[in-house]
Amino acid sequence: MGLRSFIKKQFIDAIEWDWQDDDVLMWKFPMADNEIQSGASLTVRDGQVAVFINEGQIADVFTAGRYELTTETLPVMTNLRNWRMGFDSPFKSDVLFFSTRLQQGRKWGTTQPVTVRDSDFGMVRLRAFGMYSYKINDVTQFYQTITGMNDSYRAEQIEPQLRNLIVSDLASGLGQSQIPFIDLAANQGLMADEVKKALQPDFAKYGLSVESFVVENVSLPEELQKTLDKRISMGMIGDMDAYTRYQAAEAIEHAAKNEGGMAGIGAGLGVGMNMGQVMSEAMAPKAQQPQQNQQPQQAAPEAAPVDFTAKLSQLKGLLDQGLISQEDYDETKIKILTQLSQ
Secondary structure: OHHHHHHHHHEEEEEEOOOOOOOEEEEEOOOOOOEEEEEEEEEEOOOEEEEEEEOOEEEEEEOOEEEEOOOOOOHHHHHHHOOOOOOOOOEOOEEEEEEOOOEEEEEEEOOOOEEEEEOOOEEEEEEEEEEEEEEEOOHHHHHHHHHOOOOEEEHHHHHHHHHHHHHHHHHHHHHHHOOOHHHHHHOHHHHHHHHHHHHHHHHHOOOEEEEEEEEEEEEOOHHHHHHHHHHHHHHHOOOHHHHHHHHHHHHHHHHHOOOOHHHHHHHHHHHHHHHHHHHHHHHOOHHHOOOOOOOOOOOOOOOOOOOHHHHHHHHHHHHHOOOOOHHHHHHHHHHHHHHHHO
């Protein structure tokens, strides 16, 4: 019994990788001082590649399948070892298994803002994050540049470097896409394609390929985001009738929160409507005044003179009550004074 155990420890007749952990990218079959005997079986599962190493150099490579180890199935080893007449005695060789399965659901993100050139805002600093997937597609390159003869190699060991590559290529990818930031939300797929294209050569240096790349979010620094929000707000205020209704509703809500009950609400509504009227009249061009009498034989009644002092007083009252901002006040005041000078 003891002799049989000793013999089993010396000669290996079956080589395989019982896959248990998807995060392991490379695993070295434990040889110790044992040797592989002629005719031993090699089993390579789907998503694996087995590599025989002879004195530190890659020899024979096996994809998925079951093999009997002979001079026919080990042509490179046979040539390196000069097994011209075949081999019957056991031999030593390191055997590495590589996982070629898709490593999916990997996260990436910018720890610091990335500076890119934008067609609308000029130079901007963006933050972004998303997901990507990759796999080993060249085991020789991966062995020579990354793993060497380690006993095992895990995804977590290389992914910090991959995330750095993503961030470094993000700026060039965004720059080449030439998509304004304000349009990125609708074009994140195109942006992701540009970044993926920029990443492929860098990943290939490690024997890897980028299988998918997704941009989930792109954001601006807070101060630039406020500028963008203001631009969007001004675009929404383009309809003065809608703006008047909005301000009236705001006045009702503001008055309801103060003392005075319904009287406060009524006052707030009146103030809100006055504010909308003042701003609407100030911003409306003279050419758009309604023509009530179209009959040529009747002369149009003379328009009543505009009381600019009253309008300015109303506008100042709105500012003092906090119902409009200083910016709204200044802008409307300029428009009223411009009408006065015409």
